[in-house]
Ligand SMILES: Nc1ncnc2c1ncn2[C@@H]1O[C@H](COP(=O)(O)OP(=O)(O)O)[C@@H](O)[C@H]1O
């Protein structure tokens with residue numbers, strides 16, 4: 001479950017993140033139901049520019065984050081121990097992020113922002129651990145290869161790939177996996193599930209380039225045909241099939257609860273229907289080379 005908090009939950013900013021992705025992000029103390037937590041906080045604008053039409057549309061990134069978080073958890077994947085939504089005033093957000101936020105919203109200064117927060121897990125992302133600070137292309141390529149080889153051996157990889165395949169996550173890059181323990185992977189950043197956050201209820205988002213499973217691509221890059229090999233493809237298909245059970249047991253309810261904060265019943269039913277329609281074990285097994 002996620003928490004939905006008001007501006008009073010804000011306990012002040014902390015030192016800047018060691019690594020950033022593409023979005024404005026900062027670290028802050030957030031008072032959750034279980035106490036004060038050090039968190040990464042990502043303010044999200046109400047609107048974004050659609051990359052296919054150029055028009056400004058509702059930004060579904062907050063919903064993507066929340067849906068991705070509760071569904072990953074229900075599928076038995078590891079996510080930050082606390083996460084949720086906090087509404088913050090512009091003044092509570094570091095002023096260094098304002099210009100970028102205004103740009104994203106089409107030169108519009110919002111008074112307040114829905115923010116996605118997740119507890120700082122203190123683990124580096126795979127990008128930080130393997131790829132940071134390398135300007136030399138040759139060294140970067142060698143490090144990327146080492147990461148690809150490690151991920152090929154990681155027992156969590158097939159499950160993460162299958163999860164991203166179900167939800168059309170177009171952005172599982174090395175910055176969106178935290179290295180928790182020797183081989184554990186903690187999933188963060190589900191802002192780009194359903195392809196892109198420009199969707200309307202009942203449909204997926206659109207982007208000029210086709211949706212790609214980046215984790216599978218990275219592993220296959222340096223482990224030729226890894227994803228087609230039997231133990232890996234069957235692990236993926238088995239994990240995928242298991243998601244149906246998790247969704248029935250608690251994923252759907254958790255998703256409905258998140259959606260009920262933002263949508264009316266017709267839209268909620270349309271989004272749930274889409275999640276069910278995207279889940280297609282027969283096509284997934286066939287694509288993985290399994291005859292059924
Ligand atoms: N809960 C967290 N615990 C530890 N590090 C985090 C957490 N959330 C984000 N980060 C760090 O911040 C970076 C950017 O966060 P992310 O959610 O991926 O934003 P973006 O949308 O910009 O990609 C991540 O790559 C990771 O290094």
Ligand SMILES: [Mg+2]
Pocket residue numbers: 021022175176189
């Ligand atoms: Mg990211």
